């Protein structure tokens with residue numbers, strides 16, 4: 001199963017301002033910032049403010065308001081970055097098989113160029 005939430009994970013520390021980040025959006029439910037190692041011209045991470053290990057944890061235990069607020073923030077960030085006209089990609093790695101490195105649920109937003117076909 002999933003590990004318990006680690007309050008010292010890097011995204012928890014970013015949320016607390018203990019580690020700097022390049023913020024692109026913040027509201028009641030979500031925080032968005034540029035990935036430190038961008039894989040595409042635009043590579044933003046969107047995270048909920050609550051303590052959720054993974055996508056499964058988030059969707060099973062967050063309130064409907066948190067879930068709606070989070071996904072609305074994802075959509076707003078993509079729109080505000082100008083990625084709706086040209087398209088973009090959303091991705092969330094989960095757990096060991098998913099290659100998740102940071103145990104705070106996050107969605108990658110990739111864009112800014114024509115992306116390759118998705119490969120697993």
Ligand code: 5GP
Pocket residue numbers: 010019021022033034035036037038045092093099100101102103
């Ligand atoms: P995961 O594999 O967990 O889905 O992706 C974690 C992402 O977090 C990676 O793309 C990695 O570059 C990014 N990341 C890790 N540490 C930091 C950090 O301290 N600051 C920022 N902005 N991104 C980070």
